[in-house]
Amino acid sequence: MIWLAFPDSVAVNAMKIDYLTPWPNGKPPKPEMCNEDARMSVLSAYGLDALEDDPELAEITRYASKLCDAEVALVSLVEKERQRFLARAGLEERETPRPTSFCAHAMLEPDPMIVPDAKLDPRFETNPLVLGHPFVRFYAGAPLISHEGAPLGSLCVIDTKPRPEGLTEIQLDGLRVLAGSVMRRLRHRRENLVQTAELEQGERRLRTLIDSLPDIAYSMHSDGSFEYINAQFDRVVGGKAPVTAEDWRPLIHPDDREKAFADWDTAFANIEPFEGQFRLKQKDGSWRWALGRVLPVEAKGEETRWFGTMTDVEDRQQQAEANEILTRELSHRIKNIFAVIGGLVRLKSREFEDVSSFAEEIGGTLDTLNRAHSYATQEQPNAADTLHGLLEKLLAPYGDVTGTRISLTGEDTQVHSKSATPLALVFHELATNCAKYGSFSVPHGQVAITTKLEGENIVIHWAELGGPPPVETKGTGFGSRLVEATVNGQLAGNLTREFGTQGMTAILDVPIASL
Numbered sequence: 001m002i003w004l005a006f007p008d009s010v011a012v013n014a015m016k017i018d019y020l021t022p023w024p025n026g027k028p029p030k031p032e033m034c035n036e037d038a039r040m041s042v043l044s045a046y047g048l049d050a051l052e053d054d055p056e057l058a059e060i061t062r063y064a065s066k067l068c069d070a071e072v073a074l075v076s077l078v079e080k081e082r083q084r085f086l087a088r089a090g091l092e093e094r095e096t097p098r099p100t101s102f103c104a105h106a107m108l109e110p111d112p113m114i115v116p117d118a119k120l121d122p123r124f125e126t127n128p129l130v131l132g133h134p135f136v137r138f139y140a141g142a143p144l145i146s147h148e149g150a151p152l153g154s155l156c157v158i159d160t161k162p163r164p165e166g167l168t169e170i171q172l173d174g175l176r177v178l179a180g181s182v183m184r185r186l187r188h189r190r191e192n193l194v195q196t197a198e199l200e201q202g203e204r205r206l207r208t209l210i211d212s213l214p215d216i217a218y219s220m221h222s223d224g225s226f227e228y229i230n231a232q233f234d235r236v237v238g239g240k241a242p243v244t245a246e247d248w249r250p251l252i253h254p255d256d257r258e259k260a261f262a263d264w265d266t267a268f269a270n271i272e273p274f275e276g277q278f279r280l281k282q283k284d285g286s287w288r289w290a291l292g293r294v295l296p297v298e299a300k301g302e303e304t305r306w307f308g309t310m311t312d313v314e315d316r317q318q319q320a321e322a323n324e325i326l327t328r329e330l331s332h333r334i335k336n337i338f339a340v341i342g343g344l345v346r347l348k349s350r351e352f353e354d355v356s357s358f359a360e361e362i363g364g365t366l367d368t369l370n371r372a373h374s375y376a377t378q379e380q381p382n383a384a385d386t387l388h389g390l391l392e393k394l395l396a397p398y399g400d401v402t403g404t405r406i407s408l409t410g411e412d413t414q415v416h417s418k419s420a421t422p423l424a425l426v427f428h429e430l431a432t433n434c435a436k437y438g439s440f441s442v443p444h445g446q447v448a449i450t451t452k453l454e455g456e457n458i459v460i461h462w463a464e465l466g467g468p469p470p471v472e473t474k475g476t477g478f479g480s481r482l483v484e485a486t487v488n489g490q491l492a493g494n495l496t497r498e499f500g501t502q503g504m505t506a507i508l509d510v511p512i513a514s515l
Contacts, residue, residue: 023183025180034108039151042148042152046186048086050189052094060087060181061088061089068174072088073156077153078104078152080098091134093134102115103141106139117163136158137163140175142154144186155175215309216290218233225244236283237282239283255279276292277292289313291313295308387458398447404446405446410450411452411453419490419515422487423515426495426508430506437467437471438467444466448463456513458509458510459507493510495507495508
């Protein structure tokens with residue numbers, strides 16, 4: 001079952017229709033649907049103007065004329081003041097007044113109405129169509145009844161000679177079948193109107209919804225021309241709506257324009273999604289940051305369509321800039337705190353000879369943490385948020401002018417700022433021990449670092465070369481305990497040390513997810 005919803009051009013009341021079950025042959029129309037108002041409401045649902053001279057209906061009338069050996073055949077729909085001939089064979093007129101209509105009688109019958117001789121029928125003996133042109137003597141009309149039981153008209157054949165024998169059985173059955181074909185054609189027209197009206201209603205609702213959005217929204221054809229742009233464009237930008245992408249050029253800030261259009265041209269050429277941030281000119285002449293997004297939609301056998309939005313992100317942009325200023329200020333203050341604490345430790349250590357080595361180690365740790373903090377907050381212009389970038393920054397103080405003291409090779413991976421501090425503590429411990437007891441303690445000693453992705457983990461191999469013979473320690477000092485707790489707790493990894501003849505080797509195995 002389906003609800004009718006017709007556009008304004010089709011005057012019809014909403015009603016339920018079962019399109020799957022035609023009105024049965026041999027059954028008269030519903031009495032309540034014979035009411036003129038109800039009948040006209042149904043009749044108007046077919047959009048009869050578009051069915052005049054319909055090729056399919058014309059073919060049916062021609063065949064009906066041949067089948068019944070009749071001079072005239074008509075598809076006649078009975079309206080309030082006239083009967084209209086949607087298709088006709090053997091007659092020039094397109095309509096006649098309703099009071100003279102034979103079909104107005106035929107449409108109320110359960111079966112085809114046969115008039116062997118109109119001059120002998122009391123209903124029609126004085127009818128102008130009998131006494132004058134076209135001089136009707138024989139009439140046979142099969143009723144056309146809608147699916148809900150409303151009488152519409154008939155498929156009829158007419159002759160100027162009486163036929164006392166009427167129609168043969170084959171001709172009568174054929175007329176019924178052809179009338180059913182007429183109703184199928186009318187039904188298809190009606191269904192098409194319903195579907196069109198539903199689509200138009202859905203489109204109107206969708207456009208109303210899109211017009212209420214706070215974003216500028218639009219659609220484009222495959223050639224880049226704009227098909228639709230919502231009302232928000234006029235509220236935000238104003239003026240003539242863009243026809244092509246080039247029409248946006250004066251609306252984008254000169255400093256952002258070239259990049260935005262270069263990115264768009266690439267995305268358009270490759271049929272790829274586009275996303276860009278730029279300043280958009282407002283109705284009052286000011287500029288506000290906007291985020292533009294455009295998506296291509298490809299349907300099989302159809303042109304590519306593009307759907308886009310422009311979202312005002314001015315407040316977000318200002319907040320981001322304020323946050324960046326605050327972050328820089330906080331970073332600067334934290335760095336100062338590291339420097340002050342390190343200076344105090346070194347200053348106070350002069351008063352206590354027995355803690356100078358401890359103070360030196362704590363000061364070095366603070367320096368390392370300071371470098372890790374600078375890396376995590378991206379203060380250093382050459383820093384990169386990768387493992388290799390972090391290691392290069394942390395170990396820079398231990399390098400030499402030749403650049404051969406430290407080598408770093410292998411696969412790289414991203415490092416989140418939250419992982420920078422625990423990694424800094426681990427490699428600070430390795431580097432300071434190397435400087436005290438390993439290869440960094442001699443002029444030509446080296447450290448080779450290799451990284452390798454193994455499944456969901458990354459393995460970092462630290463090898464000391466050219467230093468004094470390593471001495472294995474039990475790892476019970478504060479630094480060792482701190483490293484163990486950091487690796488096992490914060491990084492969810494594992495650190496092993498090996499003391500070979502060439503030097504100490506450490507292997508750090510950490511899940512990539514921890515970084």
